[in-house]
Amino acid sequence: xxxFFLLIxxxxxxxxxxLAAFLVSVRSGxxxxxxxxxxxxxxxxxxxxxxxxxxENLTKIKS
Amino acid sequence: xxxxxxxxxxxxxHCGEVCGKETIMVNEKKFCCEGxxxxxxxxxxxxxxVYYDFEKNPGIRAKGKFVSERFAYLxxxxxxxxxxxxxxxxxxxxxxxxxxxxCSSCIFLLENLHRINHGxxxxxxxxxxxxxxIIFNPQNISLxxxxxxLAFIGYxxxxxxxxxxxxxxxxxxxxxxxxxxVAGFCFANIMMMSFPEYFSSGKIEQAGLKxxxxxxxxxxxxxxxFFSASGFFISAWKGLQQKFLNIDAPIALAILVTYxxxxxxxxxxxGAGYLDSGTGVVFFMLIGRWFQDxxxxxxxxDRDYRSYFPLGVxxxxxxxxxxxxxxxxxxxxxxxIRNEEMIPADSILMKGNANIDYSFVSxxxxxxxxxxxxxxxxxxxxxxxxxxxxxxxxxxxxxxxxLWNNDIFKNEKNEEKSFIHPWSRYFTLALFTVAAVTLIFWxxxxxxxxxxxxxxVLIVACPCSLLLSSTFTYGNxxxxxxxxxxxxxxxxVIEALSKxxxxxxxxxxxxxxxxDSQISYEGSPLTERELIALKSAAKQSSHPLxxxxxxxxxxxxxxxxxxxxxxxxxxxxxxxxxxxxNIKIGSASFFNRSDPxxxxxxxxxxxxxxxxxxxxxxxxxxxxxxxxxxxxxxxLQKNNFDLWLLSGDNNSEKENLSKxxxxxxxxxxxxxxxxxxxxxxxxxDNKKTVLMLGDGLNDAGxxxxxxxxxxxxxxxxxxxxxxxxxxxxxxxxxxDKFLAFAKSGKRIVAASFVxxxxxxxxxxxxxxxGILSPMVAAxxxxxxxITIILLVTLLSSVSASFKGL
Numbered sequence: 001x002x003x004f005f006l007l008i009x010x011x012x013x014x015x016x017x018x019l020a021a022f023l024v025s026v027r028s029g030x031x032x033x034x035x036x037x038x039x040x041x042x043x044x045x046x047x048x049x050x051x052x053x054x055x056e057n058l059t060k061i062k063s
Numbered sequence: 064x065x066x067x068x069x070x071x072x073x074x075x076x077h078c079g080e081v082c083g084k085e086t087i088m089v090n091e092k093k094f095c096c097e098g099x100x101x102x103x104x105x106x107x108x109x110x111x112x113v114y115y116d117f118e119k120n121p122g123i124r125a126k127g128k129f130v131s132e133r134f135a136y137l138x139x140x141x142x143x144x145x146x147x148x149x150x151x152x153x154x155x156x157x158x159x160x161x162x163x164x165x166c167s168s169c170i171f172l173l174e175n176l177h178r179i180n181h182g183x184x185x186x187x188x189x190x191x192x193x194x195x196x197i198i199f200n201p202q203n204i205s206l207x208x209x210x211x212x213l214a215f216i217g218y219x220x221x222x223x224x225x226x227x228x229x230x231x232x233x234x235x236x237x238x239x240x241x242x243x244x245v246a247g248f249c250f251a252n253i254m255m256m257s258f259p260e261y262f263s264s265g266k267i268e269q270a271g272l273k274x275x276x277x278x279x280x281x282x283x284x285x286x287x288x289f290f291s292a293s294g295f296f297i298s299a300w301k302g303l304q305q306k307f308l309n310i311d312a313p314i315a316l317a318i319l320v321t322y323x324x325x326x327x328x329x330x331x332x333x334g335a336g337y338l339d340s341g342t343g344v345v346f347f348m349l350i351g352r353w354f355q356d357x358x359x360x361x362x363x364x365d366r367d368y369r370s371y372f373p374l375g376v377x378x379x380x381x382x383x384x385x386x387x388x389x390x391x392x393x394x395x396x397x398x399x400i401r402n403e404e405m406i407p408a409d410s411i412l413m414k415g416n417a418n419i420d421y422s423f424v425s426x427x428x429x430x431x432x433x434x435x436x437x438x439x440x441x442x443x444x445x446x447x448x449x450x451x452x453x454x455x456x457x458x459x460x461x462x463x464x465x466l467w468n469n470d471i472f473k474n475e476k477n478e479e480k481s482f483i484h485p486w487s488r489y490f491t492l493a494l495f496t497v498a499a500v501t502l503i504f505w506x507x508x509x510x511x512x513x514x515x516x517x518x519x520v521l522i523v524a525c526p527c528s529l530l531l532s533s534t535f536t537y538g539n540x541x542x543x544x545x546x547x548x549x550x551x552x553x554x555x556v557i558e559a560l561s562k563x564x565x566x567x568x569x570x571x572x573x574x575x576x577x578x579d580s581q582i583s584y585e586g587s588p589l590t591e592r593e594l595i596a597l598k599s600a601a602k603q604s605s606h607p608l609x610x611x612x613x614x615x616x617x618x619x620x621x622x623x624x625x626x627x628x629x630x631x632x633x634x635x636x637x638x639x640x641x642x643x644x645n646i647k648i649g650s651a652s653f654f655n656r657s658d659p660x661x662x663x664x665x666x667x668x669x670x671x672x673x674x675x676x677x678x679x680x681x682x683x684x685x686x687x688x689x690x691x692x693x694x695x696x697x698x699l700q701k702n703n704f705d706l707w708l709l710s711g712d713n714n715s716e717k718e719n720l721s722k723x724x725x726x727x728x729x730x731x732x733x734x735x736x737x738x739x740x741x742x743x744x745x746x747x748d749n750k751k752t753v754l755m756l757g758d759g760l761n762d763a764g765x766x767x768x769x770x771x772x773x774x775x776x777x778x779x780x781x782x783x784x785x786x787x788x789x790x791x792x793x794x795x796x797x798x799d800k801f802l803a804f805a806k807s808g809k810r811i812v813a814a815s816f817v818x819x820x821x822x823x824x825x826x827x828x829x830x831x832x833g834i835l836s837p838m839v840a841a842x843x844x845x846x847x848x849i850t851i852i853l854l855v856t857l858l859s860s861v862s863a864s865f866k867g868l
Contacts, residue, residue, distance in 0.1 A: 004272055009278070012252065019248040026240045030751040038175065039167045042117075 078217075079105050079120025081490075100217050106172070109179050110471065114172050119133050121168030123217030129353070134214070136386040137207035137222075146222060149204065154184065155201045159213065159220035164193045172216065180204055195220075218452065240675075243349045246291035249283040250342040254841070257339045258279055261838040263792045277329045277336070284322065284338045292318055292345045313491060317521065324518040337522050339841040343557030347848045351534040376400075376407050379451065380496060394454055400758020408441050408454050419443035432602075486670035488818065494524050501831045511749075516833035523826035523840055531848055532815035536855040542865045548791035549801055556787045559771045560805035562752045565764070566699060566798075567743060569757035570710035570720070573775045574692045582615045586672070586680010591618075594680075596641040597624050597672065601648060604637050608670055609648065612682050636671075647673040652677075691796030693723050698799040700725065705751065709734045709742060709765070739765040756790075756798070773798075800866050807862040815855045 025031070073086060075095035081163015087094040094100040099122060114121060136142055141327070164173070169188075173195050176186045182204025195218075199209055210364070213220055256276045292315075299315035318341065325336025330727040348789055379397040389407045392398070397413070401408055406419070417433035421443045429836045433439055438455060498520045505512045539555035546549055546571050552556060564636055568574055589597065592618055601613035628640040648670060670682040699706060708720060708730045721727045734742070739757075743765050746753050755762070755769035755859050766772025766786045774786040775795050790798075829835040 005275065007351050008275065009254070011255075012279070015248060016250055019244060022244045022683060026237055031240050032236065033191060036170055036188050036190045039170050039190065042167070043113075043174070057828065 065276065069317050074120060075099050076115070076120065077122035077123075079122070079557075105179065105216070111172065111175055111178060117168040117171060118166040121166050123163050131406070133208050134210050136388075137375060138205065139375055139388070142375050142388050142561070143206050152200065153200055154198055155199050155203065155206065156196070157206065157209070158194055158196045159210075159216045159222070160194050161213070161220055162193055163218050164188065164190060164195075169218070175220065176212065179216075180189040180208070183209065193538070215562070222433050222532075236356075239349070239353055242291040243353060245286050246342060246349055247344040249287045249291075250339075250346045250641065253280045253283050253339050257837065257841060259337065260335045261841070273335075274332075280336070280338045281326065281329050284342055285324070287342045287345050288318070288322055294349070295345075306571050318345065320518055320521040322675050324514075335837050337837050339837065340522065341844050342843040343841070344848075347531065349621055351531050351538075354538050358386065388782070391455065392454060394457060396454045398452050398454060399449055400445045401450060402445060402447060402774060404445055406439055406441055406445065406452065409454035409456045410441075412437050412439055412452045413451045413453050416447055417445065417450050418447045421444050427767075450826060452823070481548060483781050496526070497827060497831065498622050504831075505833065512833040515705055515835075516571050516831060517834040519830035519833065519840075520827060523830045523835055523843065524823050531817060532851045532855050533812050535852045536808055536815065539859045540804070540863075541868055543804070543859065544788075544801065547797060547868050548794045549797075549800070550789045552787045556771060557805050557808050559787070560754070560802060561752040561809050563704070565707070565746055565751040565753045566703040567707045567709055567755045567757075567769065569739075569754055569765075569775075570708060571757070573756050574723075575688055576710075582682055582684050583612055584615075584680060584682050586678075589679065592642070593644075594618050594646050595622050595624065595673065596646060596674075597648070597824060599626050599641050600629070600637065600639040600646045603629050603639065604631055608684060611684055612648065612670055615682070645675050647671075647676075655688070676823050688719075688723070689792065689795050695796045695799055696723055696725075699802075702799065702802075707731070707742075707746075709739050711739075736762065736764050740768050743768045754802075756795070797868070801866055804863055804866045804868055807866065810858065810863065811855055811858045814858065816853050819847060819851055 072095050076092040077094055077099035087097065087100050089100055089103065092103065094103065103112075104121060106114055143150075147155050147157045161173070164170070170190055173188050173225050174186055175184045175853075176197070180203075181686075182200050182202075184198045185199055186195055188195045195213075197209060200204075210220060210222065256279055259272070259276060284528050295311045295318065297313045298311040302312055318403075321337050321344075322738070325338045325341060328334040328336045364688055375386050376382050376392055377399045378392070379385075379387050379399060384399065392408055393471070398407075398410065405762035412433055412435050414435070417437075417438055417439060419433055420433050423430060431443075439452065498517050501516050501520055502513055533554070537557050540557055541551055541554065544557075551560075595618050598613050598616040598618045601609045601616070602623065624642060626639045626641050629637070630639070631637045631648065633655060636647060636653035638645070638647050640646070651669065651671060652670060656674065670684060672679045672681065696706065706724065706729055708724065709730050717727060717730060719730070720730055724730060731742070739762065743753050743755060747768075748769070754771045754773060755765050755767045756773045756775055757766055763786075766774060771788065772786040773788045774789050775792050822843060826835070826840070829839055
């Protein structure tokens with residue numbers, strides 16, 4: 001049954017690792033804003049690299 | 064007859080507002096004004112037109128001409144130092160608050176500023192707090208230019224000295240999340256290690272295993288006690304120092320008893336303690352707090368007049384212009400105020416054409432003409448060309464700031480007088496009685512059981528579920544209020560709302576609409592000359608209708624000409640001679656003719672125009688009262704609310720208002736801010752609980768004096784002085800529903816109290832017998848917390864949908 005002691009220490013270590021990861025993520029500012037990133041993600045596909053694509057884009061909106 | 068204005072219902076491609084006469088066409092797109100077009104061209108040039116893809120007409124109306132001199136004060140080093148957060152040779156960091164941010168297109172544009180100007184290295188928005196964080200290279204672009212760019216595209220930052228506070232707020236938020244994280248981790252692990260204890264009822268065979276579990280629990284509970292729960296102890300201690308038992312005191316006591324008994328048991332080897340329940344309670348309470356704070360994160364109610372005043376001002380010394388911080392402004396300084404700039408201190412006009420917009424002070428949207436030598440109060444905005452003023456008093460002594468410095472602003476209200484307090488007092492009393500009875504009983508029966516039984520009573524009967532129920536009920540209600548565009552300062556306001564029996568309305572901007580979009584002209588087209596003449600005449604009268612007509616005519620203020628032979632016929636109209644043209648403006652009865660065109664139709668008011676005795680046409684002022692106000696008043700009267708109207712205006716609107724209010728005795732006109740304040744005081748002395756609905760800084764005193772002060776604003780992000788709640792103007796007519804909903808909140812909290820008392824009875828029945836096992840406590844406490852949270856959230860949401868919110 002002494003395997004319990006080993007298992008408990010492993011479980012605490014693993015959970016502690018997650019806690020540390022959580023604290024680090026808070027520290028890095030991931031929880032400062034929980035809305036904007038969800039919108040920002042949508043902009044990644046919309047970088048018109050070619051200037052000629054812009055007018056086309058505009059006519060589309062018009063309709 | 065042509066009705067040009069009625070048919071041209073096109074909306075501006077940029078801002079979505081209805082285009083007036085001056086529709087501008089570019090690339091087959093319509094724009095309402097030059098400003099909007101310019102912004103579009105700038106975006107087009109930089110390939111940022113996807114801006115218009117995310118939302119329909121996302122722009123913010125560019126208001127008229129853009130005057131770059133306005134931000135000249137940002138060139139001053141002593142000012143920039145206060146605004147920026149960090150600066151070195153190649154990089155400057157600054158955070159601006161942009162209340163105009165409203166949609167995903169805004170985020171897109173603001174995060175792509177570097178594509179418009181390459182001096183900007185990076186910009187990042189925080190939508191919920193309506194802030195943008197900008198990093199720019201000061202070698203390539205100055206702070207002033209950054210602000211000008213923002214203002215140009217429609218997001219004029221609220222620049223004030225509060226920028227430093229932002230950082231503090233973020234740190235506080237993070238601290239809170241750390242605490243929750245640590246408490247959650249410890250709670251979950253303690254729970255896990257307590258399971259063997261629960262299932263073996265304290266008899267674990269393996270040698271050393273039981274001790275390992277309990278000692279690990281003890282170790283895990285330490286961070287919760289010293290870090291996560293620290294807030295409760297600090298707050299309770301502060302309360303005690305001021306000889307006040309605040310809401311955190313019973314929590315702190317319960318935590319202390321739970322932990323000391325548990326530590327005593329573990330260290331003495333008597334048992335496993337109640338650390339599982341103890342940490343769980345801290346965890347749940349912290350989540351409750353966090354939820355509460357989250358609800359009103361984006362609204363800052365703590366601003367005072369200083370946040371509204373400009374930071375810098377241009378002074379002239381021996382004909383040299385210099386920018387100085389407004390705090391250094393002294394009496395007798397000569398200052399220059401340009402278009403759209405605010406006047407920082409009461410001053411005397413020395414040079415130029417003053418046309419002051421006091422909308423910030425009074426809510427009146429029409430600019431007032433001032434002559435040389437006249438005193439101009441602080442808070443007014445100059446519209447038109449630059450003027451020169453001599454400062455008559457320091458910033459802190461101006462008319463508005465004096466109003467702000469009234470004693471009532473120094474008194475906190477709605478603080479800690481919740482109905483929960485008597486409850487928790489009874490609760491504490493009942494608890495101590497039970498504990499005392501238990502003590503006496505076991506004293507007689509079996510003295511060894513005194514300590515376990517009494518401390519168990521204190522542990523299991525902590526008032527946490529009582530507190531959680533109000534936190535979550537009111538938190539959810541605040542959220543629902545917010546969804547309906549009524550933003551409350553804190554949960555105590557809901558309780559205050561539920562006690563209201565008297566409602567005082569301000570007129571302008573509260574029950575009447577501030578914007579002039581509801582006016583249309585019908586008749587023969589007017590030439591520019593005629594428009595100028597008409598506006599010049601209409602401007603002379605202070606009648607609201609005349610004001611609305613004047614402000615709806617798009618004529619440059621500089622072109623206004625002097626009026627001769629001006630005559631006003633009270634309640635009918637006016638007559639004037641402008642540039643040799645005889646102009647008559649007024650109601651149908653004023654003309655005394657049976658022309659069918661003069662007959663009023665539909666609802667609303669008509670203003671007829673006659674020039675040199677030729678009928679030109681009429682303005683339909685369709686509804687200058689907010690939609691649904693009449694219905695609201697009816698509904699409030701039916702529910703026995705005592706209604707009053709206090710207006711700063713003259714009584715020209717008395718007739719219309721009496722139709723709405725049904726009588727005239729409760730209408731008061733020409734009330735000064737001080738009179739409004741005194742009137743509310745008088746009502747309160749007569750044991751009335753008063754809700755004041757107003758806007759404008761000059762209502763600030765009355766808003767503060769009332770039990771609940773609600774600021775009605777068409778731009779909810781801009782305005783929040785001295786009030787307990789901010790209500791979006793478009794939803795003002797829902798006030799009756801808000802009040803009904805607030806009343807239901809109290810019932811919901813009461814219902815959940817009953818439930819939590821039932822839980823307490825079950826827990827106490829174990830505790831007084833001295834047989835409260837850690838397992839029962841560990842099941843009972845989280846179970847009661849969770850069921851209460853679910854119950855109140857559900858009940859408040861259901862109640863809201865019943866009330867039509």
